[in-house]
Amino acid sequence: MRSGSVKPNQKSTIDKSPVVELANISKSFPGVVANRDISMRIERATIHAIVGENGAGKSTLMKILYGLHQPDSGTISINGVLTQFKSPSEAIAAGIGMVHQHFMLADNLTILENIILGYEPTSYGVLSLSDARKRVKELASSIGVDLDPDLPISELGVGQRQRVEILKVLFRGADILVLDEPTAVLVPQEVDELFVNLRKLVANGTTILFISHKLDEVLSISDEITVIRQGSTVATVAPNAVDRLKLAELMVGSDLPGHGERATKIGKNIQLSVRDLTVIVKNHKNPVQNVSFDIFESEILGIVGVDGNGQFELCEALLGLVDIQGAVEIGGIDASNLNVRERLDQGLAYIPFDRHREGLMLSASLWENALLGHEVSLSRGPMIDFDAAKKSCREIVEQFGVTTPNELVPAFVLSGGNQQKLVVGRNLAKAPKVLVAAHPTRGIDVGAQAAVWEEIRRSRDAGMSVLLVSADLEEVLGLSDRILVMFDGKISAELDPKKATPQILGKYMTGAQ
Amino acid sequence: MRKSLNTLGSSLGAIVLALVICGVLLLVTGKDPFAAYGKILETGLTGEKLLEMLKRATPLIFSAIAVAIGFKMNLFNIGVEGQYLFAALIAAEMGTHVSLPAPLHVLFILVVAMVSGAAWASIAAILKITRGINEVISTIMLNYIALSFIQWIFETFFRDDSDGGLNVKTTEIASSGRMPDLVDNRLNGMFIVALFVAFLYWVIVFRSRFGFKLRASGLNPIAARTAGIPAKRMILFALLLSGAVAGLVAMPSVIGDVYAYGPSSTPTQFGFAGITVALLGRNHPFGIIVAAMLFGFLDSTSAVLQLSEIPSSIVKVIQAIIVLVVVIVNEASSRRYDRKIAERAALALKSLDVSR
Incomplete structure (x- = not known):
């Protein structure tokens, strides 16, 4: 190879x-x-x-x-x-000069000011802009860029801003x-x-x-x-x-993963139905365009795609965090106009892309983390039922094999794999109808990965529908019953995991086919 | 529990350290620190001064809790000052327009004060929710707006002109609307109300479902939102609640002491003092009560210090240094505590592995 x-x-x-x-x-x-x-x-x-x-x-x-x-x-x-x-x-x-994907420019300063920021040329301690202006103009013309150095950044388009970033690192002698x-x-x-x-x-x-x-x-x-x-x-x-x-x-490599056996057949009822879903972002291209799919009982639908092709926004839309056009049905009930809480109550669960950003309160105890999203069922009247909440956390720790001294320690003491098991456990514990699992095993060790896969398979066998979004092609091929490829906000292909290979997926993912 | 003991210990240590630093400052300015501290203790620990301590602590407790409710959600309500002054004027004026039996009349005024405080705070909440305006900016600005607005409505509509314009306050509240004294002319019932509010704060923020959502939104707003906790609604509720408690800050004066609102008789600056007390008390109700009493104690002795030729401003210096030292020491000790917890957990995990 x-x-x-x-x-x-x-x-x-x-x-x-x-x-x-x-x-x-x-x-x-x-x-x-x-x-x-x-x-x-x-x-x-x-x-x-x-x-x-x-x-x-x-x-x-x-x-x-x-x-x-x-x-x-x-x-x-x-x-x-x-x-x-x-x-x-x-x-x-x-x-060495680095031009980052996300620009680091001050909007209200001019091109010239941004370029010299941190490397201001001075004579006798006084800023000498004219020298800098001359040099910036020389640099710009040498690479064929035509920009007025005294324009504020806020008036530039994306392409021009990137040119300024490049000039910035060149100015520093890169x-x-x-x-x-x-x-x-x-x-x-x-x-x-x-x-x-x-x-x-x-x-x-x-x-x-x-x-x-x-x-x-x-x-x-x-x-x-x-x-x-x-x-x-x-x-x-x-x-x-x-x-x-x-x-x-x-x-993408060429190793073929094995397929997991399943104890049950795919059911006949549609548990998650998405019709012509478009995510609207003001003044931007819509990140998800006219996406439709159904997931049946006991079915895992994999979604693959290179990051940034709309998978994240699709998950946010299913959860009810962003403005959408189109329809989402959860368990046969129209959820298009429901808020996050109501959708979760309909039996939706979500394993987020990034457990630290979207999943955990790192400084809070494990039981408080396990409580998040289940406040209502673990309350007595308006008060939190502390005993029940801690007990529920201990059950998750037990069932999902979270390695921890007890449920009172703050979440930051756990390893990434155990944190992820806690997040997965919190979402599977209440037997949801539909699980949206985004990168469920990203950045965790092999043992924890196998444990998470096992739990997802077990819940699927019990009837749960899963939307599996992952960049790990092995994971998608091994778990999914069907695979959709997302490219540029649209579904570009539907594939059978038994026939698909990482190479085929890679072609669709990069738009090569 | 262990964590709060840790906090308590480091706070006490910080106070001692602050006293040492102040002692050095006194020495440098040619005063005897032992004489100054002796004087503070000697006068401060008399029965009369201890009552004054409680009296001075009362508005600080309200103000600090108002600030702490925001802090628990990572919201900085700098506008307690404007909220409580606005509430004081409205409550004092409304209190003269009803006739109710005593307890109900008092309750009515307290409720009006809370509603008015919440109403003023709601402006900042709505600005944040609909336009994304940072509450630090808007509440600071609203303080200035409140001051001018209050002055205008006070002068134009609410000023008591029965005495030929000599009274610089609103009409006095009838005796049914006055908070009874616990100790005649020394301490009024608002102190009990303050303790009760601190208890309610504990129940609501630390024990209730609403409080959990509030704290979760503060600890990780994105995780809270993903778990179905509506971010905007929580911002609104937190700021309304904060404003409602802020509305009580001036009540010890309005219904316990002066029985009216007046630009010079109603105390100011408690909104800002509340931020320091909340910081010192680490947003915990017990901590806030203790911190408010400490500040009340120091305040109560400042007049006596003046008499013995020790500058009374030393009290303000001590307060400021205590807060600075406490913040620094607590930060350091909670980091050490976190590390200790992590190490202990790692050890426990290791022994778990061995036993398998």
């Missing part, structure tokens, strides 16, 4: 010695290995793309390069010199540019403009690291492509040596 390194196209005459060399970089966080033995050579004045699924370890690697994380092992060489970055400022001093998903926020015309600018940059001798999962763009812009999967480099290839399909295959 491993493709050998292929020489980059010889397009320019500038010296192409390796400017960044990463050797055997490994980095793990408690319970998770983010990068494993990554090695990579990036040659001067080239565009080097790094592709991989979400969670593959791309951004951890870039954070290591930018000094935000320190590797557990492995070395970084810049221009042939071994370096260790303890902070981003050291990386910046070494000529000759190695890291672009994190630069095209995620751009419309196609803006992407073309950006690419023109990037090519000029490279012609001037700048090296660009281009992180993306949009394969078309990667193939058209880069000189070399490194594929990362599950924390390791899978291959480094030249764009003319691969096509989109091959790249998708490299990204």
